[in-house]
Amino acid sequence: MISRASLLLLLAVTLSALPAAAQQGVSDTELVIGGSNSFSGPLAFTGDQITKFGVDLYVRVINDAGGIHGRKIRTVYYDDGYRPQDAVANTKKLVEQDKVFAIIIPQGSPPVVATLDYLEENKVPLLFPYQSSPVTRGKRYVLQGMTLSDRSSKMMIDYLAGQRKIKKFAALYQDDEYGKSFLTAFEKDLARFGLKLVGAESVKRGVMDVSAQVAKLQAAKPEVTFLVLVPGPGAQALKERQKIGWTDTLMVSTGPLTDERYLALAGDAAEGVEGLSLWPDPVTSDLPGVKLYREHMQRYFPKNEPNRYSIAGYFAGMLFAEGAKRAGRALTRESLLAALESFKGFESGILPPITVGPDHETQKQGFWVRVEKGRFKQLTDWLKSE
Amino acid sequence: MRHAALATVAAVVVGWPWAAPRYFVFLASLIAINAIVAIGLNLLSGYTNQLSFGHAGFLAIGAYAAAILTIRAPALPVPATLLLAGLVTAAVGLALGVPCLRLEGLYLAMATLAFGFVVVEAILNLEWLTRGNDGLRVPAARIGPWILATDTARYYLVVAVAALLIVAAVNLSRTKTGRALLAVRESEIAAQASGVNLAAYKTLAFVVSAFYTGVAGGLFALVVGFLSPDSFDVFLSVDFVAMIIVGGLGSILGSVVGAAVITALNDSLAGFQNYRPLIFGAILVTSMLFMPGGIASALRKIPGAGARPPR
Numbered sequence: 280m281i282s283r284a285s286l287l288l289l290l291a292v293t294l295s296a297l298p299a300a301a302q303q304g305v306s307d308t309e310l311v312i313g314g315s316n317s318f319s320g321p322l323a324f325t326g327d328q329i330t331k332f333g334v335d336l337y338v339r340v341i342n343d344a345g346g347i348h349g350r351k352i353r354t355v356y357y358d359d360g361y362r363p364q365d366a367v368a369n370t371k372k373l374v375e376q377d378k379v380f381a382i383i384i385p386q387g388s389p390p391v392v393a394t395l396d397y398l399e400e401n402k403v404p405l406l407f408p409y410q411s412s413p414v415t416r417g418k419r420y421v422l423q424g425m426t427l428s429d430r431s432s433k434m435m436i437d438y439l440a441g442q443r444k445i446k447k448f449a450a451l452y453q454d455d456e457y458g459k460s461f462l463t464a465f466e467k468d469l470a471r472f473g474l475k476l477v478g479a480e481s482v483k484r485g486v487m488d489v490s491a492q493v494a495k496l497q498a499a500k501p502e503v504t505f506l507v508l509v510p511g512p513g514a515q516a517l518k519e520r521q522k523i524g525w526t527d528t529l530m531v532s533t534g535p536l537t538d539e540r541y542l543a544l545a546g547d548a549a550e551g552v553e554g555l556s557l558w559p560d561p562v563t564s565d566l567p568g569v570k571l572y573r574e575h576m577q578r579y580f581p582k583n584e585p586n587r588y589s590i591a592g593y594f595a596g597m598l599f600a601e602g603a604k605r606a607g608r609a610l611t612r613e614s615l616l617a618a619l620e621s622f623k624g625f626e627s628g629i630l631p632p633i634t635v636g637p638d639h640e641t642q643k644q645g646f647w648v649r650v651e652k653g654r655f656k657q658l659t660d661w662l663k664s665e
Numbered sequence: 666m667r668h669a670a671l672a673t674v675a676a677v678v679v680g681w682p683w684a685a686p687r688y689f690v691f692l693a694s695l696i697a698i699n700a701i702v703a704i705g706l707n708l709l710s711g712y713t714n715q716l717s718f719g720h721a722g723f724l725a726i727g728a729y730a731a732a733i734l735t736i737r738a739p740a741l742p743v744p745a746t747l748l749l750a751g752l753v754t755a756a757v758g759l760a761l762g763v764p765c766l767r768l769e770g771l772y773l774a775m776a777t778l779a780f781g782f783v784v785v786e787a788i789l790n791l792e793w794l795t796r797g798n799d800g801l802r803v804p805a806a807r808i809g810p811w812i813l814a815t816d817t818a819r820y821y822l823v824v825a826v827a828a829l830l831i832v833a834a835v836n837l838s839r840t841k842t843g844r845a846l847l848a849v850r851e852s853e854i855a856a857q858a859s860g861v862n863l864a865a866y867k868t869l870a871f872v873v874s875a876f877y878t879g880v881a882g883g884l885f886a887l888v889v890g891f892l893s894p895d896s897f898d899v900f901l902s903v904d905f906v907a908m909i910i911v912g913g914l915g916s917i918l919g920s921v922v923g924a925a926v927i928t929a930l931n932d933s934l935a936g937f938q939n940y941r942p943l944i945f946g947a948i949l950v951t952s953m954l955f956m957p958g959g960i961a962s963a964l965r966k967i968p969g970a971g972a973r974p975p976r
Contacts, residue, residue: 319941357935361895362893362898363889363892363896364885364893364896365935368932368935389800392800393890393891393893397890455798483798
């Protein structure tokens, strides 16, 4: 009985000591961040690249240079395989067991949405979620990473309907939060030009056969067909179009889709496709930050090819490190948020100068590309969404 | 001896949220939910020898039923919500159980596997009700003025329901019905010859099993707080089968232990799910080779620990 009483006493002492203790996830020598991501399932390649070859690449660079204010960064990741309930369990585990300071770059709208309320309630920063639905907007503890769908849509429609005077648009979209948030935004932006979508066909998530939808869209005779899909069915739509000889439409991919994976899958059917790119070409760009990224990749993971996913994770790591640096030695969650909100014209060498502000959106731009001989060729300077 | 063991277990279960870290309270809720599913599946597979690979489908029906009720009828107290979720699922179980009477072994496994896929497709297509791929956020449930907003509150709800259903299952296994179900497992022909109405009891097993899984689904919705069709894939059904094989076919204690082992294992493998099938496979093969009766029958060799006399 004595031991039980002393245990209770110990517990009481520990509990009462908690509020006075330092910020969770921040010790004298270490800074712990983590996230739930897809390391199995449909987006496993993306998940691996943005975390283990993206965030961790920048973390290796920072740690080898002495860390942030004397603290080395440690990352913890768990696999949710794109299943929301696993994302919830993983996120709870990260916050309550691993005691992470912040969640970094979790992937996909459903897993991210499933954890939003929990993270807000527990005041845990959710840094740069890798998804494009505006559901993350207006949250105190979320800093959005990827350019949101309504901003992408505005840039795409302004460029196509405004500059290139195109009148007839159609969309092939994934039937979920990702696809529908783009569809809503397209309709709203087209209305500004007095236009409407002439056709819109949905594809269920996980379905690869899009032949019926492509045939229906062809009948609507659009000049431009937007592809709001994931790489597998996106490439399938291009192949299908080639097969049925539908040449009088321009296929345009949305930001999340404009990447190498989609190109490789579509082969020569991707030739001439245009799109909004959120990242400079990680393999060929001469921007100083991208060159440095390639050097770091060569040094730490020489077997891993540079790609748009790992550069997104690398960039997330860079923003976090910069925020933590600015917040100073006495780092807290609130001071990190304040530091990130203070970004004004931050030069990453990868994207145009970053200004964050109270809207918590770190990326608001993209540029126009066309596929020529299997690679993206830049057609415009950075487009603006404000 | 039995009473002392039971009292200890009860004390640990009740005291758990005060002794364990917060995450383990959540984890314990998941274990209890999975234990209810495992008991339900065991009543079907362990007692009447009908193997199901579609229980993720039943779980989904219960979960969505409870979530939709919580959203549309927020005044409804939680016990009523859970009961209704169980009944809806039981009705679906009846509809599936009757045509499945003609199927056995592999064919039944295939039919139930297909059922799991059909449920996911139905959730995807009934968008006005389920919000399809977008997923459904489940608000906190309430019993009168009491809102289940914390992990601890939800834990006590889950544990109370689980205890009730365990007692019910233990009692059922000791009645005429329980013996009839066991007789069906041992030999359908012999059972029929002894006057057991085969069709009625096999269907009953399906309905009761679906009811248990539906209630567990309702609890799952409340504890996890977000539902999406991605949650209820075929691997979840396989996990449930693994629980009863590792724990012990035809044993209620085994179901609980199996659920605890598999859930805890899943949790500890969260960092590297790519190896999960390998590790699970190895555990299944090992337990079938060296512990064909599951953990429950291995435990039985320890005096005082057995829950049910050996068959």
